[in-house]
Amino acid sequence: MNEKTEKRNIFNGDSAICPGCGETLTPADLESFARCPYCDYQFERDALFDDFIVAPLVKGWVRNAHRQFPG
Numbered sequence: 730m731n732e733k734t735e736k737r738n739i740f741n742g743d744s745a746i747c748p749g750c751g752e753t754l755t756p757a758d759l760e761s762f763a764r765c766p767y768c769d770y771q772f773e774r775d776a777l778f779d780d781f782i783v784a785p786l787v788k789g790w791v792r793n794a795h796r797q798f799p800g
């Protein structure tokens with residue numbers, strides 16, 4: 730149960746806090762290797778991780794959709 734709570738605290742909207750070194754990471758830092766570029770922490774590719782990686786993409790799609798179909 731503790732592990733789940735901690736994991737949720739890693740990902741926070743557009744940024745993630747590395748559990749290994751405490752650096753703030755972006756989806757771009759993790760999308761290629763799922764590793765922290767600072768300390769090489771290996772992130773688990775689970776649902777939370779996937780959500781974090783695709784979040785900016787989804788936002789882009791939504792933005793594009795609004796631009797294409799205003800109102």
Ligand SMILES: [Zn+2]
Binds near residue numbers: 751
């Ligand atoms: Zn790290």
